[in-house]
Amino acid sequence: MPSPTSPPVQNNADYFDFRAMERVPESHAWTGPQEYDHPVAAGHELEHDVVPVVDMRDDDDGAAAAAAARAAEEWGAFLLVGHGVPGELLARVEDQAARLFALPEPDKARAARRPGGGSSGYGVPQYLLRYPKRMWAEGYTFPAAAIRSEFRRVWPDAGDDYVSFCAAMDEYHVEMRALGRKLLAMFFQALGLAAAAGDDDDTERKILDTLTATMHLNLYPKCPDPELAVGLAAHTDSGFFTFIMQSPVPGLQLLRRRPSERWVTVPGVAGALVVVVGDLFHVLTNGRFHSVLHRAVVNRERDRISLPYFLGPPAHMKVAPLAAAVALGRKAEYRAVTWPEYMAMRETTFGTSLSALTMIQVKPEEESEET
Ligand SMILES: C=C1C[C@]23C[C@@]1(O)CC[C@H]2[C@@]12CCC[C@@](C)(C(=O)O1)[C@H]2[C@@H]3C(=O)O
Numbered sequence: 001m002p003s004p005t006s007p008p009v010q011n012n013a014d015y016f017d018f019r020a021m022e023r024v025p026e027s028h029a030w031t032g033p034q035e036y037d038h039p040v041a042a043g044h045e046l047e048h049d050v051v052p053v054v055d056m057r058d059d060d061d062g063a064a065a066a067a068a069a070r071a072a073e074e075w076g077a078f079l080l081v082g083h084g085v086p087g088e089l090l091a092r093v094e095d096q097a098a099r100l101f102a103l104p105e106p107d108k109a110r111a112a113r114r115p116g117g118g119s120s121g122y123g124v125p126q127y128l129l130r131y132p133k134r135m136w137a138e139g140y141t142f143p144a145a146a147i148r149s150e151f152r153r154v155w156p157d158a159g160d161d162y163v164s165f166c167a168a169m170d171e172y173h174v175e176m177r178a179l180g181r182k183l184l185a186m187f188f189q190a191l192g193l194a195a196a197a198g199d200d201d202d203t204e205r206k207i208l209d210t211l212t213a214t215m216h217l218n219l220y221p222k223c224p225d226p227e228l229a230v231g232l233a234a235h236t237d238s239g240f241f242t243f244i245m246q247s248p249v250p251g252l253q254l255l256r257r258r259p260s261e262r263w264v265t266v267p268g269v270a271g272a273l274v275v276v277v278g279d280l281f282h283v284l285t286n287g288r289f290h291s292v293l294h295r296a297v298v299n300r301e302r303d304r305i306s307l308p309y310f311l312g313p314p315a316h317m318k319v320a321p322l323a324a325a326v327a328l329g330r331k332a333e334y335r336a337v338t339w340p341e342y343m344a345m346r347e348t349t350f351g352t353s354l355s356a357l358t359m360i361q362v363k364p365e366e367e368s369e370e371t
């Protein structure tokens with residue numbers, strides 16, 4: 001098993017030509033026993049292996065909010081339909097992402113993440129460099145608020161390709177941010193927080209009004225030996241929650257713990273978005289909603305694209321269990337952290353079986369000191 005101090009095996013600016021590979025090279029071959037080597041559930045015939053579907057149009061008396069909250073509690077993830085983001089836009093965004101990844105190497109290399117940890121650009125997110133093996137994927141991360149400046153790095157001449165790419169991503173950001181606010185308000189409603197008295201109203205409003213978005217594009221090229229390769233290793237997302245738009249090629253899997261540990265594949269449902277609860281939402285709800293381990297597998301036949309849209313607090317905001325969530329029965333189980341503080345802590349746990357949430361968990365002796 002890799003240790004938390006395993007040295008990075010690559011620079012995140014390194015380029016790797018997946019299309020030229022006839023076999024999986026040593027650098028990408030995940031041989032031997034791996035963390036979370038659990039079986040993949042055979043199918044969806046068993047009720048407990050059916051990923052919940054939440055229809056946002058089901059708005060009879062808060063029915064959609066209640067269904068979303070139930071899924072967030074039981075699965076930490078669900079498929080969202082009836083969300084109102086036009087199918088035409090989803091298809092255009094996916095097509096633009098595919099065009100970006102299909103550009104020649106020098107165009108993508110111009111926009112490479114800066115070695116040592118730039119948070120945007122083409123290449124591997126720095127946290128993933130902690131793993132001793134590389135993943136079978138190309139990535140591009142960018143703040144949703146800076147699409148136009150970011151992509152001048154790829155298209156310095158700001159020509160037609162730049163214009164169509166930015167138009168699609170901008171429209172997507174507008175839709176997704178509005179959807180993020182709507183879903184967050186639904187979660188608060190289901191938790192009974194919207195009506196809560198005192199400071200919480202204020203905290204909720206601040207959270208709603210300052211949500212920040214980071215976009216990430218993943219391309220998982222088809223792979224000559226999918227059993228040996230990993231698209232994206234098992235992880236939890238660190239923010240509040242993530243919308244993942246995935247091409248109809250399945251590849252995203254969720255770790256289910258009961259009745260036995262297994263991976264459940266999220267089906268590729270046209271027009272649906274996947275919602276994944278992140279660690280900071282787990283904290284905010286004092287563990288009532290739980291973040292979920294998920295991963296991406298690759299296949300031999302087809303490329304797969306996914307577009308996670310990560311929503312979280314602004315960098316300076318301390319996130320702690322909401323008072324009303326704590327009042328729902330337990331003590332505050334987590335210490336307050338900012339998103340960057342949490343990510344820095346979590347970085348040391350990548351490639352290990354540790355959950356970074358345990359690093360901010362309030363221990364019983366700290367509880368008694370406070371009282
Ligand atoms: C906002 C973010 C979430 C993310 C870290 C990042 O700053 C940008 C990249 C995101 C990503 C994508 C791949 C998996 C992941 C765990 C990673 O290493 O980089 C997520 C991060 C996350 O959710 O913490």
Ligand SMILES: O=C(O)CCC(=O)C(=O)O
Pocket residue numbers: 216218232237244246251252294295296305306308
């Ligand atoms: O490719 C996917 O479906 C999952 C992507 C993901 O989990 C991530 O980028 O954090």
Ligand SMILES: [Fe+2]
Pocket residue numbers: 235236237294308
């Ligand atoms: Fe993720």
